[in-house]
Amino acid sequence: MKFNNINVFISEKAVIGKNVKIGDNTVIYDNVIIGDNSIISNNCVIGEPLNDYYFNENYENPQTIIGEGALIRSHTIIYSGSVFGSNFSTGHRVTIRENSKFGNNCRLGTVTDIQGYVEFGDNCWLHSNVHIGQQSKIGNFVFIYPYVVLTNDPTPPSNTCIGATIGDFSQIAVGTVLLPATKIGKHCLVGAQSLVGGKFEDYSLIIGNPGKKIKDVRDMQSKDTGKSHYPWPYNFSRNMPWEEEGFDSWKLKNNYEND
Amino acid sequence: MKFNNINVFISEKAVIGKNVKIGDNTVIYDNVIIGDNSIISNNCVIGEPLNDYYFNENYENPQTIIGEGALIRSHTIIYSGSVFGSNFSTGHRVTIRENSKFGNNCRLGTVTDIQGYVEFGDNCWLHSNVHIGQQSKIGNFVFIYPYVVLTNDPTPPSNTCIGATIGDFSQIAVGTVLLPATKIGKHCLVGAQSLVGGKFEDYSLIIGNPGKKIKDVRDMQSKDTGKSHYPWPYNFSRNMPWEEEGFDSWKLKNNYEND
Amino acid sequence: MKFNNINVFISEKAVIGKNVKIGDNTVIYDNVIIGDNSIISNNCVIGEPLNDYYFNENYENPQTIIGEGALIRSHTIIYSGSVFGSNFSTGHRVTIRENSKFGNNCRLGTVTDIQGYVEFGDNCWLHSNVHIGQQSKIGNFVFIYPYVVLTNDPTPPSNTCIGATIGDFSQIAVGTVLLPATKIGKHCLVGAQSLVGGKFEDYSLIIGNPGKKIKDVRDMQSKDTGKSHYPWPYNFSRNMPWEEEGFDSWKLKNNYEND
Numbered sequence: 001m002k003f004n005n006i007n008v009f010i011s012e013k014a015v016i017g018k019n020v021k022i023g024d025n026t027v028i029y030d031n032v033i034i035g036d037n038s039i040i041s042n043n044c045v046i047g048e049p050l051n052d053y054y055f056n057e058n059y060e061n062p063q064t065i066i067g068e069g070a071l072i073r074s075h076t077i078i079y080s081g082s083v084f085g086s087n088f089s090t091g092h093r094v095t096i097r098e099n100s101k102f103g104n105n106c107r108l109g110t111v112t113d114i115q116g117y118v119e120f121g122d123n124c125w126l127h128s129n130v131h132i133g134q135q136s137k138i139g140n141f142v143f144i145y146p147y148v149v150l151t152n153d154p155t156p157p158s159n160t161c162i163g164a165t166i167g168d169f170s171q172i173a174v175g176t177v178l179l180p181a182t183k184i185g186k187h188c189l190v191g192a193q194s195l196v197g198g199k200f201e202d203y204s205l206i207i208g209n210p211g212k213k214i215k216d217v218r219d220m221q222s223k224d225t226g227k228s229h230y231p232w233p234y235n236f237s238r239n240m241p242w243e244e245e246g247f248d249s250w251k252l253k254n255n256y257e258n259d
Numbered sequence: 260m261k262f263n264n265i266n267v268f269i270s271e272k273a274v275i276g277k278n279v280k281i282g283d284n285t286v287i288y289d290n291v292i293i294g295d296n297s298i299i300s301n302n303c304v305i306g307e308p309l310n311d312y313y314f315n316e317n318y319e320n321p322q323t324i325i326g327e328g329a330l331i332r333s334h335t336i337i338y339s340g341s342v343f344g345s346n347f348s349t350g351h352r353v354t355i356r357e358n359s360k361f362g363n364n365c366r367l368g369t370v371t372d373i374q375g376y377v378e379f380g381d382n383c384w385l386h387s388n389v390h391i392g393q394q395s396k397i398g399n400f401v402f403i404y405p406y407v408v409l410t411n412d413p414t415p416p417s418n419t420c421i422g423a424t425i426g427d428f429s430q431i432a433v434g435t436v437l438l439p440a441t442k443i444g445k446h447c448l449v450g451a452q453s454l455v456g457g458k459f460e461d462y463s464l465i466i467g468n469p470g471k472k473i474k475d476v477r478d479m480q481s482k483d484t485g486k487s488h489y490p491w492p493y494n495f496s497r498n499m500p501w502e503e504e505g506f507d508s509w510k511l512k513n514n515y516e517n518d
Numbered sequence: 519m520k521f522n523n524i525n526v527f528i529s530e531k532a533v534i535g536k537n538v539k540i541g542d543n544t545v546i547y548d549n550v551i552i553g554d555n556s557i558i559s560n561n562c563v564i565g566e567p568l569n570d571y572y573f574n575e576n577y578e579n580p581q582t583i584i585g586e587g588a589l590i591r592s593h594t595i596i597y598s599g600s601v602f603g604s605n606f607s608t609g610h611r612v613t614i615r616e617n618s619k620f621g622n623n624c625r626l627g628t629v630t631d632i633q634g635y636v637e638f639g640d641n642c643w644l645h646s647n648v649h650i651g652q653q654s655k656i657g658n659f660v661f662i663y664p665y666v667v668l669t670n671d672p673t674p675p676s677n678t679c680i681g682a683t684i685g686d687f688s689q690i691a692v693g694t695v696l697l698p699a700t701k702i703g704k705h706c707l708v709g710a711q712s713l714v715g716g717k718f719e720d721y722s723l724i725i726g727n728p729g730k731k732i733k734d735v736r737d738m739q740s741k742d743t744g745k746s747h748y749p750w751p752y753n754f755s756r757n758m759p760w761e762e763e764g765f766d767s768w769k770l771k772n773n774y775e776n777d
Contacts, residue, residue: 001288006266007524011519025543027560029519042286042304045560045592048592049520054557054589075334075336075593077592077593077610092336092354093352093354093611095609095610095629110354110372111354111370111372111629113629113646113647113664128372128374128390129372129647131646131647131664131665143415143416145410145415146372146390146408147390147406147408147665149665151663151691151692151710155740155747156661156663156689156691156707157689157750158750158753171415171416173410173415174408174436175408175434175454177692177693177710179710189415192410192438192454193454193468195710209726222414230414232415232416236416236417236418238418260527260529260547261567261571265525284543298572302561333566334593334595350613351595351613369631370613370629370631384675387631387633388631388649402675404669404674405649406665406667430674432669432674433667433695434693434713448674451669451697451713452695452713452727467727468727481673488673488676489673491674494676495675495677497677
C-alpha cells in the first residue's frame with residue numbers, strides 16, 4: 001500500500017530514472033535526478049529547498065543527484081544540492097542537508113542527521129541517530145554507531161568550522177564525540193562513549209575521556225579465539241565487496257595494498 | 260480534528276477492534292490486529308512491511324498484535340511481526356522494528372528506537388530517545404531514561420549479537436550505555452552517563468566509566484529524609500498497580516515475594 | 519511546492535496573522551494565534567491537543583501564541599498551551615510540549631525535544647537533538663549543542679521535579695548532561711560530554727565527569743591569538759543584536775552593564 005500514487009508531487013524539472021517507485025505523500029522538488037531502479041518510500045522529501053526558497057521569489061533549487069538502486073525509507077528529508085552514489089539507503093526520518101557527498105553503497109540509520117558540507121567515501125554505514133557536523137571528511141568502509149557526534153567548532157560559538165577526519169575501515173562506537181579537527185587514521189577502533197581530540201595513527205584502539213590510544217587493534221585478543229578481530233575485514237564480510245574472494249584478494253585488485 | 264477519516268488506509272486483512280479511533284493519514288497494513296478501545300493517532304504506520312516487501316512480489320506481511328487500550332501518538336512507525344500487551348502507549352515518531360515483544364502497560368517516549376528482536380515485561384517506561392539494540396531482554400517495571408543505548412556487538416562489526424539483560428524494577432539513568440551482554444540485576448540504579456559492562460547483583464548502585472557498583476541502593480541516604488528512596492516502589496506508586504494497596508501487599512499477591 | 523493549500527486544516531478558532539504561509543498537510547488546532555509574516559512549513563501540527571483531548575468530549579484546547587516572523591520547519595509538533603516571541607524558528611521534527619515559554623529570536627534544531635513547563639529568554643539557540651526536561655529555566659543568549667540533556671528527577675522515579683538553571687550567555691557543549699537542580703551562572707562554558715551537578719559561578723569553565731570548574735573562561739588562551747575567546751560576545755556577533763555596534767555599546771543600552 002506504499003505505492004498508490006496518492007498525494008505524490010514530482011516537479012516537472014525532476015528527472016526520474018527507469019523502474020523507480022515513489023511512495024504516497026512524497027515530494028520531489030526541482031532539479032532532482034533519481035537513478036534507475038530506485039525506491040523512494042512514502043512521506044519523503046527529496047530536494048528540500050534551501051532557506052532562500054522562503055524569501056526569494058527567483059529562488060533556483062540546486063541539483064540533487066541520487067544514484068541508481070537507492071532505497072530511501074519513509075519520512076526522510078534530503079535537501080537539494082547533494083550527491084549520492086549507487087545503492088544509497090536510509091532508515092526512517094533521516095535528515096541530510098545541502099552539499100553532502102556520499103560514495104556508493106552507503107547506509108544511514110533512522111533519525112541520523114547530516115548537517116551538510118560533508119564528504120563520505122564508499123560503503124560507509126551510519127547507524128541510528130548519528131550526527132555529522134559540517135566539514136567532516138570520512139573515508140571508505142567507515143562504520144559509525146548510534147549517538148556518535150562529529151563536531152567542528154573548537155570555541156563555541158565562533159565562525160571557525162574544522163570538521164573531523166576518519167580514515168578507511170575505522171569504527172566509531174556508540175555515544176562517542178569527536179572534537180573539532182580530530183584525525184582518526186585507518187583501521188582504528190574508537191570505544192564507546194569516548195571524548196576524542198587530536199591525531200591518531202592507523203590501527204589505534206582509542207578509548208576514554210579524554211580518548212587515548214591504548215594499544216594497536218591488532219594486539220587485542222579475543223577471549224574465545226585468542227586472536228584479534230581487527231583488522232575486521234578479515235573477520236567480517238557480510239555485504240562487503242570481498243564477501244566471495246576474501247579481503248586479501250580484494251585488496252590487491254582495488255589498490256588497498258597498503259592497508 | 261485528528262479523526263476525520265481523511266487519507267486513512269486500512270488493509271482488508273487487518274482486524275480492528277471495537278471502539279478504535281484511527282487518525283488521519285494513518286496506514287494499517289495486512290495482518291495487523293488492534294485491540295478494543297485503542298487510539299491510533301494521525302500519520303502513523305502500523306504493520307510497516309519488512310525489507311522483502313520491496314523486492315518480493317509474493318511478500319506476506321507477518322502478524323502484528325496490539326492489545327486493547329493502546330494510545331499510539333502521531334508519526335509512530337511499528338513494523339509488522341511484533342506483539343504488544345494491553346494499554347501500550349507511544350510518544351511521537353517512535354520506531355519499533357520487527358519481532359519486538361512488549362508486555363502490558365508499557366510506554367515509549369518520543370523518537371525512541373526499538374531495533375527489534377527484543378523482549379520487555381510489563382509496565383516498562385522508556386522515555387524520549389532511548390535506543391534498544393537487538394537481543395535485549397528487559398524485565399518488569401524497568402524505567403529507561405533519555406539517550407540510553409543498549410548495545411549488542413562486542414567487536415564491531417561482527418556477526419555476534421549478545422544483548423543486555425535488565426532485571427525487574429531497575430532504573431537506567433540518562434545518557435548511559437550498556438555494553439553487549441551486560442546483566443543488570445533487579446532493583447538496580449545505573450547513574451547518568453555511565454558506561455556499563457559485566458554482571459551486577461540485585462540492588463546495585465552502578466556509576467561511572469567504567470561503571471562500577473558503588474554501594475547497595477538501600478544504603479543511599481536522602482539529604483531530606485535520611486532514608487533511601489530505593490527500592491523505589493515503596494516511595495513511588497503513581498500509575499503503578501500497587502498505587503492503592505502499597506507495594507508489600509501487592510508483592511504478596513503477585514509472586515514478587517522474593518523482591 | 520510547499521504552499522499549495524493541499525490537506526491544510528485550520529481551526530475556525532485559530533487566528534492567523536497577515537502574510538502568513540501555511541504548508542501542505544499542516545494542521546492548526548483551536549485557539550492558536552500566529553503572528554504576521556510567519557511561515558509554517560509542511561506537515562506541521564500547531565496546537566497539538568493535550569492528552570485529555572482523547573478522553574474528554576468537552577476538551578477545550580489551551581491558547582498557543584506564536585509571535586510574528588516565525589519559521590517553523592516541516593514535521594514540527596507544537597503542543598497547545600505555549601508562548602513564543604517573535605522570529606521563532608525550528609528545524610524539522612521538533613517536538614515542544616505544553617507550557618513552554620520562549621522569548622524573541624529563539625531557534626531550535628532538528629529533532630529537539632522540549633518537555634514542556636520550561637522558560638527560555640531571548641536569542642537562545644538549541645542545536646539538533648537537544649532534550650530539555652520540565653522545570654528548566656534558561657536565560658538569554660544561551661546556546662545548547664547536540665545531544666545535551668537537562669534532567670529534573672534526582673531519585674528516579676519520584677514525584678520530585680527540579681529543573682536546571684542556565685544564566686545569560688552560557689554555552690553547553692555536545693553530549694553534556696545537567697543533573698537536576700544544577701545552576702550554571704552567566705557566561706559559563708560547559709565542555710563536551712560532561713556530567714554536571716551543583717552550582718557554578720559566572721564565567722566558569724566546567725569540564726568532566728563529575729563536572730568541575732577548571733578555570734575562569736576569561737583565562738583560556740587561544741593557540742592562535744593568545745587571548746581568550748570568552749566572553750564570546752566580544753568575538754562572535756553573527757545574527758546577534760550587537761552585530762553593528764559591538765557588545766560594549768549594546769550592553770550599555772540594554773541593561774546588561776553588569777555582564
